[in-house]
Amino acid sequence: xxxxxxxxxxxxxxxxxxxxxxxxxxxxxxxxxxxxxxxxxxxxxxxxxxxxxxxxxxxxxxxxxxxxxxxxxxxxxxxxxxxxxxxxxxxxxxxxxxxxxxxxxxxxxxxxxxxxxxxxxxxxxxxxxxxxxxxxxxxxxxxxxxxxxxxxxxxxxxxxxxxxxxxxxxxxxxxxxxxxxxxxxxxxxxxxxxxxxxxxxxxxxxxxxxxxxxxxxxxxxxxxxxxxxxxxxxxxxxxxxxxxxxxxxxxxxxxxxxxxxxxxxxxxxxxxxxxxxxxxxxxxxxxxxxxxxxxxxxxxxxxxxxxxxxxxxxxxxxxxxxxxxxxxxxxxxxxxxxxxxxx
Ligand code: F6P
Numbered sequence: 001x002x003x004x005x006x007x008x009x010x011x012x013x014x015x016x017x018x019x020x021x022x023x024x025x026x027x028x029x030x031x032x033x034x035x036x037x038x039x040x041x042x043x044x045x046x047x048x049x050x051x052x053x054x055x056x057x058x059x060x061x062x063x064x065x066x067x068x069x070x071x072x073x074x075x076x077x078x079x080x081x082x083x084x085x086x087x088x089x090x091x092x093x094x095x096x097x098x099x100x101x102x103x104x105x106x107x108x109x110x111x112x113x114x115x116x117x118x119x120x121x122x123x124x125x126x127x128x129x130x131x132x133x134x135x136x137x138x139x140x141x142x143x144x145x146x147x148x149x150x151x152x153x154x155x156x157x158x159x160x161x162x163x164x165x166x167x168x169x170x171x172x173x174x175x176x177x178x179x180x181x182x183x184x185x186x187x188x189x190x191x192x193x194x195x196x197x198x199x200x201x202x203x204x205x206x207x208x209x210x211x212x213x214x215x216x217x218x219x220x221x222x223x224x225x226x227x228x229x230x231x232x233x234x235x236x237x238x239x240x241x242x243x244x245x246x247x248x249x250x251x252x253x254x255x256x257x258x259x260x261x262x263x264x265x266x267x268x269x270x271x272x273x274x275x276x277x278x279x280x281x282x283x284x285x286x287x288x289x290x291x292x293x294x295x296x297x298x299x300x301x302x303x304x305x306x307x308x309x310x311x312x313x314x315x316x317x318x319x320x321x322x323x324x325x326x327x328x329x330x331x332x333x334x335x336x337x338x339x340x341x342x343x
Pocket of ligand 1: 010011012047102126127128171172246247257276
């Protein structure tokens with residue numbers, strides 16, 4: 001029986017389990033054996049595998065996270081890991097591999113195909129929604145709704161105490177969560193990584209708002225946003241195996257500056273990993289399910305090196321390379337819409 005391996009790599013997000021379930025259900029229907037690889041590429045290096053059957057995926061549709069576990073392991077980083085991965089891929093007798101991940105996991109998938117190591121099909125995921133070649137990644141909608149609900153909650157306390165509340169959301173290179181949660185939650189100022197923060201401008205917008213009688217403001221900032229001519233605020237200088245630093249802290253810096261320059265009492269709320277948790281929204285469950293089914297179809301058609309993607313409302317396939325070539329940053333038309341409501 002032909003075998004398909006499936007792994008989930010990088011930051012987890014709601015919607016991964018619906019993909020795993022769909023791959024197993026569709027794969028078994030098509031006569032494949034499905035092998036689950038634990039903790040991303042790490043599982044293939046360490047030969048940490050489990051057989052996935054209908055029982056293993058029963059009841060996982062509404063669960064956040066991933067039943068396979070995940071890691072940020074890069075098999076191209078440590079000497080000897082790639083060879084171990086190759087050996088285990090062969091030993092297990094995998095005919096194809098479905099790699100579910102963001103820019104890093106799919107970047108590895110793309111290299112493995114080029115190097116002739118494995119027959120990979122990609123499935124895009126990230127709460128950041130910053131992958132090119134797909135209109136949406138699953139995980140984003142759930143994170144967006146979580147952030148919006150938090151902004152709603154912060155509104156009532158900001159209003160009662162007549163405070164400014166700075167809400168720091170995730171978004172390393174692209175401000176999709178910040179801009180969309182900010183629009184949906186009625187933020188008074190939104191800062192995204194794509195546009196450097198002009199603190200003078202931010203404070204004057206807030207002061208103007210307060211001069212027309214408002215006694216509170218909500219400022220949304222993406223963790224990857226930077227001050228004009230300034231550096232990103234880092235939580236840790238340590239790099240992960242893909243060379244990423246840990247972001248976080250821009251909210252505190254921004255809050256400090258706002259309070260100092262406007263004289264309005266300010267608080268900061270960092271949403272952090274809460275945005276990656278919880279049960280997937282209907283949108284993410286459906287998108288994950290559609291992606292999983294399509295991924296098995298791509299394996300069946302031997303369309304390796306391809307990634308499933310959403311274009312409009314259609315599930316299509318695109319070269320994995322295209323998705324990892326450049327990041328999809330916030331559409332400036334959307335930013336202009338958000339700006340109408342600043343102040
Ligand atoms: O997966 C994307 C992301 O959620 C980014 O928005 C964030 O910068 C990063 O992951 C956090 O990673 P970690 O879980 O390793 O702290």
